[in-house]
Amino acid sequence: MSVNSGQVFLWEMIGDSWFGTYGSHVIKISPVDGGQEVFSFPELRSCERRIFRLDDDIVRILSEISRDQLVSRLVKKYAGLRLIRQEPEQCVLSFVCASNTNIPMIRTMLRNLTRKYGERVVVDGKEFFTFPSAKKIHRATKPEICSCGLGYRVKAIKAVAESIINGNLDFEALQKAKYEDAKKELLKVYGIGNKIADCVMLFSLEKLEAFPIDVWIARSLARHFKCLSDSKFTEKLSPHQYDVLSDTMRAYFGRYAGYAQQYLFYHMRQQAGRKW
DNA sequence: GTACAGGCAGTAT
DNA sequence: ATACTGCCTGTA
Numbered sequence: 001m002s003v004n005s006g007q008v009f010l011w012e013m014i015g016d017s018w019f020g021t022y023g024s025h026v027i028k029i030s031p032v033d034g035g036q037e038v039f040s041f042p043e044l045r046s047c048e049r050r051i052f053r054l055d056d057d058i059v060r061i062l063s064e065i066s067r068d069q070l071v072s073r074l075v076k077k078y079a080g081l082r083l084i085r086q087e088p089e090q091c092v093l094s095f096v097c098a099s100n101t102n103i104p105m106i107r108t109m110l111r112n113l114t115r116k117y118g119e120r121v122v123v124d125g126k127e128f129f130t131f132p133s134a135k136k137i138h139r140a141t142k143p144e145i146c147s148c149g150l151g152y153r154v155k156a157i158k159a160v161a162e163s164i165i166n167g168n169l170d171f172e173a174l175q176k177a178k179y180e181d182a183k184k185e186l187l188k189v190y191g192i193g194n195k196i197a198d199c200v201m202l203f204s205l206e207k208l209e210a211f212p213i214d215v216w217i218a219r220s221l222a223r224h225f226k227c228l229s230d231s232k233f234t235e236k237l238s239p240h241q242y243d244v245l246s247d248t249m250r251a252y253f254g255r256y257a258g259y260a261q262q263y264l265f266y267h268m269r270q271q272a273g274r275k276w
Numbered sequence: 277g278t279a280c281a282g283g284c285a286g287t288a289t
Numbered sequence: 290a291t292a293c294t295g296c297c298t299g300t301a
Contacts, residue, residue: 098282100297102280102281102299103282104299104300146297193283196283240290
């Protein structure tokens with residue numbers, strides 16, 4: 001099993017184990033002959049099924065998204081690649097920090113936030129930090145948060161925290177809602193646009209049809225799927241172009257389009273030689 | 277020094 | 290609808 005750390009900004013490998021900040025928990029994953037064992041702190045146990053979506057019918061999903069030669073090939077090539085199920089709060093607070101920057105920078109920002117506002121946890125003699133609650137972010141001043149390296153993104157993370165506190169972002173309701181309705185609600189929040197909304201829905205709100213389009217996916221589509229769309233598009237997408245493309249890919253790959261997106265994303269990153 | 281990095285909102289046409 | 294712009298900050 002491989003871990004797509006693009007989705008899990010706060011995980012790191014130490015020795016042969018992975019340590020990750022998962023909401024108010026710190027989780028350790030160690031290899032056990034041929035499988036994975038998960039220890040979590042303080043009270044989670046055997047949560048790997050939930051985190052790695054092991055209850056998904058992966059055979060059916062991979063079969064449904066194998067609509068063409070490319071994805072069929074990637075599904076075999078990257079066998080074991082999974083979607084991560086994240087906690088909604090951590091997911092959305094993390095992704096609003098992700099605009100117009102790169103993964104190493106996102107990791108730095110989020111590490112700083114956890115060190116400043118999370119709870120300290122010691123595992124195997126090493127210190128880790130849980131992810132700060134929306135309440136903590138809500139209470140913090142903008143200059144304080146800015147000092148974590150967020151820059152102009154402070155306005156967005158505060159707006160998201162505010163929406164969580166006042167109930168405008170209701171994750172339970174969003175999970176039950178249809179894709180279109182959930183997206184509409186997310187887009188109302190300052191700092192959440194098309195791409196971030198789709199990421200949050202795919203990784204934490206059970207919308208497996210969500211197909212986030214970032215510059216990497218846009219490059220992939222421009223290379224391999226241009227024929228699918230009537231509208232001309234480049235790597236820079238207008239909001240309308242984003243909608244058209246995203247809808248087209250959803251129609252093409254079906255209800256598990258998000259899985260196809262993961263394989264394409266991972267492949268593009270591999271091709272570019274990115275180590276995250 | 278300049279370009280660029282996994283977007284978004286604001287403004288003008 | 291579309292085009293253009295500024296934005297924090299670190300790295301190449």
